[in-house]
Amino acid sequence: MEVEVEGEEITQEELTAERGWHTARSRRRDGRGGKNSSPSASPQTQESCSRTIPKKNVKAQVLKAGRMPPLPKNEIKIILRPKGGLHISKVGSPTVTAAIFHATKMPLEESQEDTICPNVQQNIIVISTPHPHNADRYVRLKSIHVNGTTHEVNAYEAAPDNTTKGVIRGIPLTDTAQEIDANIVNTRNPLALAAKRIGTTTTVVIAFDGPSAPRLVRYGATLIPCSLYRKKIDICYHCGRLGHRMDVCSFPNNKICRGCGSRNPDQDHQCTPKCTLCDGAHPTADKECAAKYKTPTDPDRDPAPEQAVPDPNPGRDPGQPQEDKQPQKRSSPIPSPKEEGPPGRSYRAAMGGSIVLIYTNLRPATLEWLADYTPDIMKALEDLKLLRLSDG
Incomplete structure (x- = not known):
């Protein structure tokens, strides 16, 4: 659902509103449709990553364990992030599903076409539904009751499939959400589906239709550079484990040091940090770690168009096949460009x-x-x- 490459760093919580990317979905439905992205690989179940995993496989195993199964295309995706230490894998997925339906007061006949798929690695729940009114119910969820305990949830709508997120900076804090949306989502930016400010910063994230984002975005009459959203490997700053974020941490009393990996360190703990992902001299997935990004390089967003190869026989009939000509043998070898001549001159x-x-x-x-x-x-x-x- 997201393209992770070089660009601005933002978190899911920073761009979460009550309805998430609802406007992006509605605008695409009104005529900005695109092709669906290919489904993800099959899910894998894995306990939170620790230093017992071989270092060379840590990143690959974390990414593999966090992959989602292929969900129905063209459906609305809702993300539920439970708080309060809810451990989805220990509680059980059917129990969590029943708690969600009970909280929404949704009859069984209305939810038969919905799909609820917990992501055990990230400790979140992904809901896929073809019905907008069901999606509205899920987004309005504030808490669920599981095994006698009430857990708050942060529910929001994910960006539609085959969309790319870009980031622009320097937007005045005085601009309201409506002004930001009007200045970006218009005919001058035909691929823009929705725009949201990141918290209280001057940075705005934009959802673009399609697999790429433009390098420049028109904010009103101003042309502003646009960088791609940088998707990172999830790291919990509470327990120190890879694979999930701090707001959904299910290990409140079982911490590990991000620097050396020791369990439940004291407050005065000091160590020589070593990153689990890249072996660098810094805590795991620190700000300076380049290995924390899922896509290591920034792909070319504006590839040069392919040039047509000229027809070697322009006068021939297009319906006739080309003649196979054997290249003539050279009487002497071609000299090397390094043998003579001034260097650097063609x-x-x-x-x-x-x-x-x-x-x-x-x-x-x-x-x-x-x-x-x-x-x-x-x-x-x-x-x-x-x-x-x-x-x-």
Whole structure:
């Protein structure tokens, strides 16, 4: 549901409102539809990550354990984050499901098409429903009653499938939520579905339709750079474990040191920190840790368009197949560009001319070496009748 790459760091709690990304879903339904993203892999059950896992597999195992099964496409996804130390795997998923239905007072016949899937690793509940009125009931949940204990829940609607979150900064604090939405979600930003301020900061997160986000966003009449949302591996700053966040921690009395891994350290505990993810000299998943991001590099968001390969036989009938021509054998080997000539000067830079290929049936990819050859070598190639030099 999110694209995690290089950009601004934000947390799920910071952009959570009472209705989450409800506006993004409604605007897409009104005509901004997109293709559905491919389903995730099968779920895996795993206890919270500790230092008994081999270091080289820590990140992979945490990511694998947190994956969700494929949920129905085009349905509304609601996230429930239980508080108060509720341990979903110990309580049992059916018990949690019954508590949710009891809290919403939803009849059985109205919930038969809904899907409730707990994520044991992240200690959250994901609800998928095709009915908007059911989604509204789930979002309004404030607490659930499980085994005689009432647990507060933070419920919000997730961004629709096949959306990407981008971040812009420097938005005045005086701008209201309605003004922010009006300045971003308009015809000048055709991919923008919804926009929300992050807490009380000047940073705004935007949900874009599709698998990529633009590099620039128009905020009213202002053009502002947009960076991609950085999705991180969850780390609990309360118990020190990987895989879940502090607000849903189910280990309030069983802590480990993020620096050395010792259990239940004293308040005066001192150690030499070593990251579990990257072995760096810092606490696990610290701010300076590059391994905490799920996607290590920023993919090219604006790839150059592919250039069409010219037809080597422009005069032939398009319906006729091309003739297979065997390349002619060279009388002598092609000299290496490193053998002679001034370094750093290509033929084009030195001569100011263009290259006219004699063998037009050669593929362009095989001729990339021409740009790095010096004038002397290019003259030798001309003598070999491999190309002809022109003054254009």
